[in-house]
Amino acid sequence: MANEENASLSFADGSTGGDFPVLSGTLGPQAVDIRSLLGTTDKVTYDPGFLSTASCRSSITFIDGDEGVLLYRGYPIEQLAEQCDFLEVCYLLIYGELPNEEQKAKFDNTVTRHTMVHDQINNFFRGFRRDAHPMAVLVGTVGALSAFYHDSLDLNDESHREISAYRLIAKLPTLTAMAYKYTMGQPFIYPLNSLSYTANFMRMLFGVPAEEYQLNDVLVRALDRIFILHADHEQNASTSTVRLAGSSGANPFACIAAGIACLWGPAHGGANEACLEMLEEIGDVSRVGEYIKKAKDRNSGFRLMGFGHRVYKNYDPRAKLMRETCHEVLGELGLQHDRLFKLAMELERIALEDEYFVERKLYPNVDFYSGIVQRAMGIPNNMFTCIFALARTVGWLAQWSEMIADPEQKIGRPRQLYTGEVQRDVVPMSLRD
Numbered sequence: 001m002a003n004e005e006n007a008s009l010s011f012a013d014g015s016t017g018g019d020f021p022v023l024s025g026t027l028g029p030q031a032v033d034i035r036s037l038l039g040t041t042d043k044v045t046y047d048p049g050f051l052s053t054a055s056c057r058s059s060i061t062f063i064d065g066d067e068g069v070l071l072y073r074g075y076p077i078e079q080l081a082e083q084c085d086f087l088e089v090c091y092l093l094i095y096g097e098l099p100n101e102e103q104k105a106k107f108d109n110t111v112t113r114h115t116m117v118h119d120q121i122n123n124f125f126r127g128f129r130r131d132a133h134p135m136a137v138l139v140g141t142v143g144a145l146s147a148f149y150h151d152s153l154d155l156n157d158e159s160h161r162e163i164s165a166y167r168l169i170a171k172l173p174t175l176t177a178m179a180y181k182y183t184m185g186q187p188f189i190y191p192l193n194s195l196s197y198t199a200n201f202m203r204m205l206f207g208v209p210a211e212e213y214q215l216n217d218v219l220v221r222a223l224d225r226i227f228i229l230h231a232d233h234e235q236n237a238s239t240s241t242v243r244l245a246g247s248s249g250a251n252p253f254a255c256i257a258a259g260i261a262c263l264w265g266p267a268h269g270g271a272n273e274a275c276l277e278m279l280e281e282i283g284d285v286s287r288v289g290e291y292i293k294k295a296k297d298r299n300s301g302f303r304l305m306g307f308g309h310r311v312y313k314n315y316d317p318r319a320k321l322m323r324e325t326c327h328e329v330l331g332e333l334g335l336q337h338d339r340l341f342k343l344a345m346e347l348e349r350i351a352l353e354d355e356y357f358v359e360r361k362l363y364p365n366v367d368f369y370s371g372i373v374q375r376a377m378g379i380p381n382n383m384f385t386c387i388f389a390l391a392r393t394v395g396w397l398a399q400w401s402e403m404i405a406d407p408e409q410k411i412g413r414p415r416q417l418y419t420g421e422v423q424r425d426v427v428p429m430s431l432r433d
Helices: 037-041 077-083 086-095 101-112 121-125 134-147 158-184 197-206 217-229 237-247 252-263 271-282 285-296 317-332 339-353 355-359 366-377 381-405
Strands: 002-010 016-024 061-064 069-072
Touching (some): 069 086, 101 158, 197 217, 217 317, 237 252, 317 366, 339 366
Antiparallel strands (some): 002 016
16 A cells, blocks of 8 residues: 555645545555544544545455446456356455365365364254344354353464364354254254365255255355355444454454344344345236335435445445346246246336436445345245354454564554533532522
């Protein structure tokens, strides 16, 4: 990252704040380095939601929202989704390069050998109500992992960080499937080492002891692609939460649990569930026009879910891939005429042709299709965000590890613009109005 120029800051009273270095990355906008701002001017910047703030240096993921570009370590998401499996992408995000055959085999084997969870973790599930949301169960059980793995909590030891990453990547599918089985009242299905990462997860999710689970290669590949598309997405809310928690020195299991808690929000990981609920509310293709009008009316209380994105001002590249996957899954399952999919296609067509949505660049995002795909597979709505968390764990780990190794990283401590009362004195109770 080169320092190419300086930016000067001046105020209305004629005073100046001095010069601030302008930093350039390999891609994307330049950054004005304002770390000395408070010390030199006694002023801070005000940026709600951090829309114009770069909180860190990162070499992991790049997004160009205007052009609809998503890169993992420089590789386009389209190429990774079509040519790689999820564990290849995990290796890429963690180590920075795609693995060769030997590296891939070793990585896959190591992850596979860590998929079992400690038997005492089963006891944690009994403390939850059967109707508990699976995300609540996942937050609790992932956070509890630190109680079982004291041998990998030294953040300054690179080997400890690596084994923690392996454990979390490997055990998230197991815990996610256990959370689902618990709410269903079904027995847990343990991992089978002969299966691939995603096939293993599907068996743990849908299998029962009474019969052999029959894997479908099309569905396994579709879910693997969902994992790839959700593996990382730059400095979003949950990733920033993981980094912020990690900046205090919290252990990796606690940091990932914090990320899962943040992801739970309907404006973040819960968006695909909300999108499916919206389609159910519309109900039929004949009512699309009615709901398009509602979406344009700010007073209607109706919001078109699955369109637009905080970052993308173009067609979300993940949405294009998810749309193809949606067709493949529905075709494999004989659901080409699925009511919700037909409704989604009509909603997409109208919205992309309507001047209101085109002007505002409200294109379909990945959530628009992923909920339909998961629903077709038999995954219930309340598990969608758990699937997201499972996939995003590797991105969180890559970001967390990068942060720990960054010599410039400090504990997160945002400033504020205080708007409360000025200092005042406590009045005795007898004299208060």
